[in-house]
Amino acid sequence: MPLRPSNLPRHELIGLEVEVLDSRDPGLRGLRGRVVDETKNMLKIRAGAKVKSIPKSIVYLKFVLPGGEEVRIEGKRLVARPEDRVRKA
Amino acid sequence: MKEDHRALALERIERLVLLAEEAWPEEKELSRRYLELAWKLKLRHRVRLPPHLRGRFCRKCRSPLKPGVSCRVRVRAGRMVRVCLECGHLTRLPLKGAKGNRINKRRREDGEDVR
Numbered sequence: 001m002p003l004r005p006s007n008l009p010r011h012e013l014i015g016l017e018v019e020v021l022d023s024r025d026p027g028l029r030g031l032r033g034r035v036v037d038e039t040k041n042m043l044k045i046r047a048g049a050k051v052k053s054i055p056k057s058i059v060y061l062k063f064v065l066p067g068g069e070e071v072r073i074e075g076k077r078l079v080a081r082p083e084d085r086v087r088k089a
Numbered sequence: 090m091k092e093d094h095r096a097l098a099l100e101r102i103e104r105l106v107l108l109a110e111e112a113w114p115e116e117k118e119l120s121r122r123y124l125e126l127a128w129k130l131k132l133r134h135r136v137r138l139p140p141h142l143r144g145r146f147c148r149k150c151r152s153p154l155k156p157g158v159s160c161r162v163r164v165r166a167g168r169m170v171r172v173c174l175e176c177g178h179l180t181r182l183p184l185k186g187a188k189g190n191r192i193n194k195r196r197r198e199d200g201e202d203v204r
Contacts, residue, residue, distance in 0.1 A: 001096045010094075012101040014123065015108050037122060083129040086094050086101070 005071045008063060009078060010086050013038055017064040018045060021072065024058040038082045043075075098134035102127045106142055106153075113153045117175075124151040144171070149178035 003011045019032035031054065033047035042053045056075040063071045078085065105127035112120040124146045131138060146153050147160070152175040154160040161172045169182045 001093075001100050007097065010097060012104045014126075015104065036119065038126075081129075082126055083098075083133040086097050086130070086134060 003065055005065070005069060008065075008071050009073065013043065013063070013078070013082075016066075018043070019062045019064075020054060020059050021062050022060040023054075025055075028052075028054055028059060040081045041079060043078075095134050095136050098130045099136055099139070102130050102136070102138070103142065105130070106145055109146065110153050110155075113155070113159070117152065120153060121151045124153065144180075144182075147173040147176060147178055148180070149173065150176035152176070 001007065013035050014037065016035050017032070018035055020028050020030060023029050031045065031047055031052060033045040033052070035043055036046045036051060037044035041055055041057060043056060045052050045054060054075075056078045059075040061073055061075055061078075063073065065071065105123045109120040109123035109127070112123065114120075128151065130136075144154065150173060152159055152173060154171065154173060156162045159174050161174060163170050163172075164184065165181075167183065167185045169184055171180045171182070172178070
């Protein structure tokens with residue numbers, strides 16, 4: 001079952017390119033990089049030399065799939081432990 | 090629906106194993122973290138690891154096992170003994186007459202006498 005825009009909220013996010021399109025924290029807007037780790041509430045993104053933690057619940061994100069497709073998604077839909085996200089709708 | 094989430098879990102596990110091997114040895118902690126996540130997926134969705142993923146990482150410390158790099162592989166008393174060079178954890182796998190052993194299965198099919 002390959003990664004498709006429709007199953008992205010249930011698929012593996014680590015390793016994907018991501019950009020913060022909007023955020024309740026203005027400092028996070030425009031941040032982009034590769035997802036290096038994931039917890040229930042946070043995504044850790046390698047942006048430049050730093051690893052930044054961004055809360056899932058306050059951001060609007062754009063993921064770039066390996067095939068070049070773009071997926072825009074509200075971070076709130078990703079709030080769950082990574083292993084529990086598989087079953088979440 | 091049930092099969093659906095299992096297939097997805099397996100796919101994610103496979104990706105995580107590959108990511109962990111990529112991150113090794115530059116970022117060992119991250120590599121172990123990915124394999125820990127893979128293990129959690131495995132437990133949560135009650136899937137068995139397919140043969141090509143089994144033995145790719147240490148069951149104790151979750152480091153990737155690359156023969157000659159991060160683990161030592163020896164044949165000792167008819168068993169394959171694998172030692173994780175990160176934590177020293179040791180696994181022994183029988184070589185002779187083991188059920189499901191591919192080499193022995195082929196031999197039996199060829200009519201050879203395998204204990």
